[in-house]
Amino acid sequence: MQIEDLTSILPEIILTLIAAAVLMVDAFGGRRTHRGLMGLIVVGSVVAILVSVVLRADSGTAFSGMVLTDGYAVFFKVLFIAIAALSIVLAFAQSQDVPFAELSALILFATVGMLLLGATGDLITLYLGVELTSIPVYVLVAIKRDRFRATEGALKYFLLGAFASGVLLYGIAWLFGLTGTTNLANIALYVQSQGADNPWFLLGLGLLLVGLAFKVAAVPFHMWTPDAYQGAPTPSTAFLAAGAKMGAMAGLLRVVVHGLEPWQDMVLPIVIAIAVASMIVGNFVAIWQRDVKRLLAYSSIAHTGYMLVGIAIVHAHSEAGGLMRDAVAAVMFYAVVYALMTLGAFAVTFAVERRTDGTDLENFQNLGRSSPLMAVAMAVFMISLTGIPPAAGFFGKLYLLQVAVNAGLTWVAVVLVLTSTVSAYYYLRVVVNMYMVDIQPRLLPVPASTAIGAVVAIGMIGTLVLGIYPAGAVEWAQAAFEEVGKLATSP
């Protein structure tokens, strides 16, 4: 290890130190320090974001190839730290009910795992990143232990998640046994030299993909999602959807870009099948949901499907440089957009939950009159999730469609468009309930909360800005990918 290696994990070190500081201050200071702790976390996150952009190491590998320091890693570091900070701000609104300091520390620890997933160059780091993201999130789901639904969701998530981690590790063990290395680039080199027709490779690869598919909640490994999303306290759900899931997505994309090139003929149909199944199941089952958190859970399964389309194309076209770059950039852009609109949607849901202690569609009735700003924001998020301009979700889907059509997968693009049309039904039903259903007596406005308001505002501004001017983020993603491409050819 050289001292320069440390700069490559400086954001992770900062987050870990903040988490430790938060725990210590809370242990001695107690509840009255919570406001100050939130300030510390926000300032620390901004510092960590600045550090990851300004003080970033040269593009290359660090810690003997364990982590990569390319633009892709920096892109996801910025995104994930921002998501974590927003989730903690959101959780501050419920600091009376839950142990806020421990919750923040757990979110920060999980974020360290997510950063490693975005930067991973090795299956060992991938596994540790997945675990470091998952274990705090199990606790976040169950953090209100006296709620029956929370405990139920957390137990299901924990048991299935532990099983999926085992499957992932088993796949890694197979790949290590077969190739003698856990380094992604070296695995790809070995397979290129030896040929990919060894069936045992496929076994290891399949187990690896199953483990990751569980973590991103793709059909048929999505069973835990609705219960965990609905049972968890809403701020935890927001982090679960926007954070932990995008972390696993970043890791999956990394594995696909670096390690899986030689297997494309065999893996492409599987990924496409999972993507199509996720889009169909997620969108159609969401139609029947009455609870908005559950509805958003199925919607998140559908959005996993959309992103998997992009990942499948990355995989199929690793030689065709331009298309692969566009596909990676499309997935990265979609991750940003999805994180913004999901965080915002869960923040509004949280505000509504605080009003009437429920997240059914009925609880949203009358919101357009009682809390017009919240209702407008929720409408923007729903429109964005559907994919209607001028919200950012439109461009997210547009880029995915473009690469799908350019890659010759027109039928997948058709499925994407058709299932998005179906999704309009249930997203717009939320809007209908907010504006067009009048009930007597009229409900009070949602309780004011600066923390929730800030998250909703950031989500809405981000969604609209990216919807009107998406080019900046896309160019950044493409530039980030150019560095990845260099690395993949010369490990």
Place this chain on the structure above:
Amino acid sequence: MTSETLLTLIFAYFALASVVFAVLVIMLRNPVQCALSLVGVVFHLAGIFILLRAEFLAAAHIIIYAGAIIVLFLFTMMLLNIGAVERVRQFHVQAPLAIVIGAILFLEFIVLTGATITIGAQGPHSPAWVAGQGGNVQALGQVLFRDYLLPFEVASVLLTAAVVGAIVLARQRPRRPRSSSEMGVSEWMAERYEKANVRSSNRPNSAEEIGD
């Protein structure tokens, strides 16, 4: 007596003793005695590791298994307060399945000791490389604290997060439920037991105790 035969005798003792203790683990009826037999298995396996010149593995084996995991087993038994009722012969249901799987495993060992099967690449850490480092403790140190330094440190963050999480969940005391949908798990279980008409004389952990 040559050192060769002496080594064989020592190996025979360790091997035989570990098998005997392993049989005792599944045959004895008192769970505490089972756990202590497991300690015996672990110690004698560590002896075999030393004969194989895997000194670090032997030490780690004793520290982790005998020192931590089996103590954890014993603590759990102590906390659960397993009484005379539980001291029945266990595992008789899955015995046929266990015999089949054990037989397959045994055959696999026989095959593996006879033949060398290679379906992949060899890793960089060959026996010659380990010898060049001056032994397996040195080799392990080189690999763990140079190549795998970052995963090693990340694992410590992971353990910290897990400990914090466990304490968060264990420390909270369930509040009074505000409505039935918010009923705590313990209250819910207590209600279930009452509905199922479980007599407290039959169950030592009666509804009152679970309800806290």
